[in-house]
Amino acid sequence: MKIPRVKTISITLTICFIFIICRFFYIQIITGAELREKALTQTYKLEKTIPSRGKIYSSDNFPLVVNITNYQLSIYKPNLNQDLNQIFTKINQIHPQFTEENTKLIELFKNNSNQKWLTFTSLFTEEEKNQLNIPGLSFEKNEKRYYPEKTLAQPILGMVAKNDQGYSIGYGGLEGYYQKQLKGKTGFTWSPQDATGKAILTKKSWNSVATDGQNLYTTINRSIQFQVETELKKGVEKYDADSGSITIMDTKTGGILAMTTFTATNSATPSATKINSISDLFEPGSIFKPLIIAIGLDSKSISPDYICDKCDQTLKIGDYTITNHDNATHPNSSLKDIIKNSDNIGMSHIISKIGLEKFLYYFQKLGLNQKTGIDLQGESRPNVKTNWPEIDLATASFGQGIVVTQAGMLQAFNTIANNGLLVKPHLLITKNNNPKQIFNSNSIKEIKSILKYSVENGVVSVMKPKNLEVCAKSGTAQIAIKGGYTDSSTIASYIGFSPCDNPKFTMIVTINNPKSSPWGSSTAAPIWFDLASKIDHLL
Amino acid sequence: MPKYFVYILVVIIFIQTIFSFYYSSEIINQNSQLYQSQIEYQNLKIENQNLEKKFTELTSINYLLSKQQEKSFVYVNQRINLK
Numbered sequence: 001m002k003i004p005r006v007k008t009i010s011i012t013l014t015i016c017f018i019f020i021i022c023r024f025f026y027i028q029i030i031t032g033a034e035l036r037e038k039a040l041t042q043t044y045k046l047e048k049t050i051p052s053r054g055k056i057y058s059s060d061n062f063p064l065v066v067n068i069t070n071y072q073l074s075i076y077k078p079n080l081n082q083d084l085n086q087i088f089t090k091i092n093q094i095h096p097q098f099t100e101e102n103t104k105l106i107e108l109f110k111n112n113s114n115q116k117w118l119t120f121t122s123l124f125t126e127e128e129k130n131q132l133n134i135p136g137l138s139f140e141k142n143e144k145r146y147y148p149e150k151t152l153a154q155p156i157l158g159m160v161a162k163n164d165q166g167y168s169i170g171y172g173g174l175e176g177y178y179q180k181q182l183k184g185k186t187g188f189t190w191s192p193q194d195a196t197g198k199a200i201l202t203k204k205s206w207n208s209v210a211t212d213g214q215n216l217y218t219t220i221n222r223s224i225q226f227q228v229e230t231e232l233k234k235g236v237e238k239y240d241a242d243s244g245s246i247t248i249m250d251t252k253t254g255g256i257l258a259m260t261t262f263t264a265t266n267s268a269t270p271s272a273t274k275i276n277s278i279s280d281l282f283e284p285g286s287i288f289k290p291l292i293i294a295i296g297l298d299s300k301s302i303s304p305d306y307i308c309d310k311c312d313q314t315l316k317i318g319d320y321t322i323t324n325h326d327n328a329t330h331p332n333s334s335l336k337d338i339i340k341n342s343d344n345i346g347m348s349h350i351i352s353k354i355g356l357e358k359f360l361y362y363f364q365k366l367g368l369n370q371k372t373g374i375d376l377q378g379e380s381r382p383n384v385k386t387n388w389p390e391i392d393l394a395t396a397s398f399g400q401g402i403v404v405t406q407a408g409m410l411q412a413f414n415t416i417a418n419n420g421l422l423v424k425p426h427l428l429i430t431k432n433n434n435p436k437q438i439f440n441s442n443s444i445k446e447i448k449s450i451l452k453y454s455v456e457n458g459v460v461s462v463m464k465p466k467n468l469e470v471c472a473k474s475g476t477a478q479i480a481i482k483g484g485y486t487d488s489s490t491i492a493s494y495i496g497f498s499p500c501d502n503p504k505f506t507m508i509v510t511i512n513n514p515k516s517s518p519w520g521s522s523t524a525a526p527i528w529f530d531l532a533s534k535i536d537h538l539l
Numbered sequence: 540m541p542k543y544f545v546y547i548l549v550v551i552i553f554i555q556t557i558f559s560f561y562y563s564s565e566i567i568n569q570n571s572q573l574y575q576s577q578i579e580y581q582n583l584k585i586e587n588q589n590l591e592k593k594f595t596e597l598t599s600i601n602y603l604l605s606k607q608q609e610k611s612f613v614y615v616n617q618r619i620n621l622k
Contacts, residue, residue: 125589126586149601222600
């Protein structure tokens with residue numbers, strides 16, 4: 001039986017139709033979700049907009065850190081239409097020293113035929129990139145930090161490096177502390193793309209705007225910072241020391257005007273991000289004495305006309321004997337004489353009048369038991385002992401057996417300069433500071449006159465510039481080793497402010513292990529006075 | 540089907556085709572303009588960065604000191620009498 005032609009065609013068409021319907025069902029219903037996702041990834045594109053990192057300015061609005069855009073070169077062999085040697089010669093003409101910087105990489109790339117692609121670490125400028133418009137060469141944009149003043153204030157500024165995910169992260173100093181504010185917010189655009197792969201921006205479907213990082217306006221005085229770095233380097237070399245640190249702060253506001261550390265080349269390798277002024281703990285030595293006198297006066301444990309009637313002999317506490325640095329004694333010393341002669345015996349008698357409870361109360365009020373909270377990454381916390389035998393309290397009166405950071409010591413000493421008000425050291429101009437009253441004005445008046453007297457009548461009087469009024473104290477601390485102190489090395493320091501009544505700045509100079517002379521008065525003090533006379537007119 | 544209905548249908552299809560061509564070319568134009576503006580903005584940003592870099596280099600303490608040592612630095616030592 002013959003099936004009619006029309007019937008055959010209609011059956012075939014029906015089968016085809018059913019097949020097409022089944023196929024549609026399979027594509028749209030069963031694999032629909034997966035295919036829709038595939039289609040979106042082919043037609044839509046996610047673009048990332050990297051924000052510019054915030055800049056850092058000095059107090060005169062000069063940018064200490066800016067951003068510059070560089071380009072990283074990559075070569076893809078299959079797309080080259082010239083000989084590789086010719087290309088490298090051309091690159092070297094435009095970017096001198098390119099072949100010198102990448103000799104090994106270039107040789108390996110030329111000799112290895114399996115290696116098709118290579119990215120170089122050398123950075124090219126926009127101009128150089130435009131001149132190298134050669135097929136097979138491509139450039140990737142790269143934003144880098146640039147320091148117009150080169151190494152000036154380098155540890156304070158910190159550094160920026162890329163993490164595993166390729167994001168820029170700040171390490172150390174301000175870059176580390178203010179990472180969140182400086183980094184900004186990455187932007188994303190999820191939009192359809194055309195046949196060439198370019199985003200169709202007019203058909204934007206989702207967008208999150210990139211926000212550049214915030215700029216930081218600091219209290220760093222560029223000229224003072226430069227002077228401080230120059231003088232410290234000279235000082236460390238002159239006194240054959242291992243290292244040195246200087247910090248200067250605005251007496252009234254607590255703003256850091258300059259902060260630097262210098263490590264001698266023959267000593268330990270200096271770290272790019274370590275700031276000794278906030279990370280190194282040291283025993284302050286005699287520069288701590290004015291604070292003890294201030295505590296004694298403020299707590300009324302001693303009166304301004306105090307006379308040490310037991311200063312004619314050394315002081316024995318248990319198995320220990322307290323002596324003076326020159327082994328001399330100074331009978332019937334007044335407070336002025338005790339500070340001028342840096343009398344350890346007199347100080348031990350004063351602290352015994354103050355007592356442990358009051359001493360620890362003021363120690364805590366002065367913030368010496370905690371971090372200053374300075375806005376820099378890497379600050380150390382001082383260790384405060386819990387057990388205080390009589391000998392430890394006596395040695396604390398001349399700054400031995402307690403540890404502080406340079407910034408912590410400066411913060412505490414600055415309360416004397418700032419008429420009893422404690423202000424926290426900081427680097428950002430806008431940082432809020434709530435001053436706290438620690439000492440009353442009468443005690444401050446007294447201690448200031450004592451400090452002025454000791455500068456004008458002590459061993460440093462010859463160094464003091466004639467036109468400068470200075471209230472300061474020197475210190476020489478022995479370095480603690482296991483179970484005692486070493487005789488071979490000291491930490492020499494000088495701390496003070498100028499002028500005495502209405503100070504413009506408070507400065508501390510610390511010299512580690514000076515070999516030419518161990519004393520603070522003959523190493524740190526000359527640097528202090530030199531700097532003071534140079535920076536006085538800059539403020 | 541009435542004849543005029545077919546004519547209307549043809550005209551509508553024709554207008555829609557023309558409109559879609561016009562609209563898509565408009566999108567392409569706008570997109571390319573936007574793209575060019577973005578590139579221009581990026582270039583200006585880089586130019587601005589380079590100018591800032593040059594300016595800061597020329598006003599840095601290091602540069603002033605190096606010029607001073609080269610003896611090509613002339614001090615301004617004349618004063619204006621404002622009386």
